[in-house]
Amino acid sequence: MENIGEGDMTRKEYSAGAVKRSFWFAEFRKVVNLLNSGKTLNEIKTLNLEENIFSAPTQARAIQIFNAVSSRVKNIDKSFYQLFERCDIANQKIIVLTAVMQSDSLFFDFIYEVYREKLIIGDNELTDRDFSIFFKNKQLQSEKVASWTDYTLKRLSTCYKTMLMEAGIINRAIGNRKILKPILDKSLENCLLANRMEITLHALTGVR
Template identity: 55%
Template sequence: MNRKDYSAGAVKHAFWFMEFRKVVSLRLEGKTWEEIKQLNENENIFGAPTKLRATQIFNTVSARVKSLDDSFYPIFDACDLASQKLFALVAAMTYDVLFGDLVYELVREKMIIGSNELADSDLRIFFKDKQQQDDKVAKWTEATIKKLMVTYKSMLFEAGVTNKAKDIREIYKPLPDPAMEGWMKEQGMMYQLKAIMGVR
């Protein structure tokens, strides 16, 4: 599978957990992607403030859901809220490879060494490294990187991986549901699994 390029698209995105859960539940009801798209256009199922935002939420959330194999639906449905949020996190990491790398290279490393703190300076170092490694990231402005930092911190907080402290956030080591862990192993998603569990 070809690795996707890094993208700064997440500056316009949120964690959108409730929306993720809604889409999975509609898929479990047997709705097609086209039917969900129509529902969103006609009934504003995500309660978005504008039509443009409704479309953006649908496009991003559906792409995240599609980044995981459909076989996750019943497991997601049977999981507790904390594991459902981890599923949404894993989908966001799979869809946005830069965010996936941030969780793997930064948050996971912190958990491995037993440091439970994530500082803004850690994020800045991560982005500086990426700018040296990737020509596309090297062209991003300081404003873009700041927005990405805000988005990624917010997503980690909403997924239950960190608290919401201002400069230095506490990291909580997640414990995925055993069924979720088993499913990820079956799917060969060891990169994402090690990232969220903080293991080598």
């Protein structure tokens, strides 16, 4: 698969599916709470159809949210579910961000190659140019990304910015997009390390 040979995730084919998705923090929390209370994903799927647990405007949207959130949940180890309940909101958002990274290789690469690099060199702003350079590089590396339209790439950029803002690691209110280095709870660091996710930890904290 394309690029980074990280040992902590199964590489998936690059996808532009993120344009249809949101961060869905509250929905992720609801699924994890239900899993922790003993429900299975299949039971939650049924519950979603019968009771609209995400308060989605249409059933199609409810199904889309469940499919995306359940995929994220399945892409992290179960040890994160119990930890999620014990963390503060800032660290809960980092767990959701980690789940998004694990389920979307292109988004993972953006965090690792752009966000992490900014933290390392002490550049605390994320600019539109950073996004455009990232996608241009990916178009050179991947025929699939090269086939996407400028419109798709623009939508992906917008989606990534929104995800990062909702995850609490950039702030639009301060001038340009200011990078906010996350302060990870020690228990979250330990959970990442226990699951051989050092590269994810490095990506989030700016480590070579």
